[in-house]
């Protein structure tokens with residue numbers, strides 16, 4: 578068996594999935610919400626090309642884990658966390674919320690502490706709620 582140490586990318590993937598496993602289900606965290614969808618588009622100010630837009634859907638049975646990894650594969654300690662935006666949306670009982678998050682990771686493992694990723698993500702989050710009749 579190989580006893581090779583996992584590299585920095587494997588470690589961050591591991592941490593991501595640990596967080597995912599520990600997250601409650603959407604219906605446990607936000608019992609009044611039936612569905613959340615997040616539309617994302619990316620804008621890179623560097624010479625890299627813009628990653629493709631993405632959409633993520635959450636149902637009541639989904640994990641309430643609102644983070645995505647940075648689509649720049651070399652990015653270290655980056656990613657985007659929608660937890661506080663979704664919390665604001667749901668606690669204010671809004672149907673829709675949009676905003677921008679900038680990736681604070683490092684551009685690649687050679688440039689840790691030197692060059693941040695700064696990929697920009699524009700999001701629109703939609704939520705649907707149970708009928709409160």
Ligand SMILES: [Zn+2]
Nearest residue numbers: 647652655694
């Ligand atoms: Zn990044």
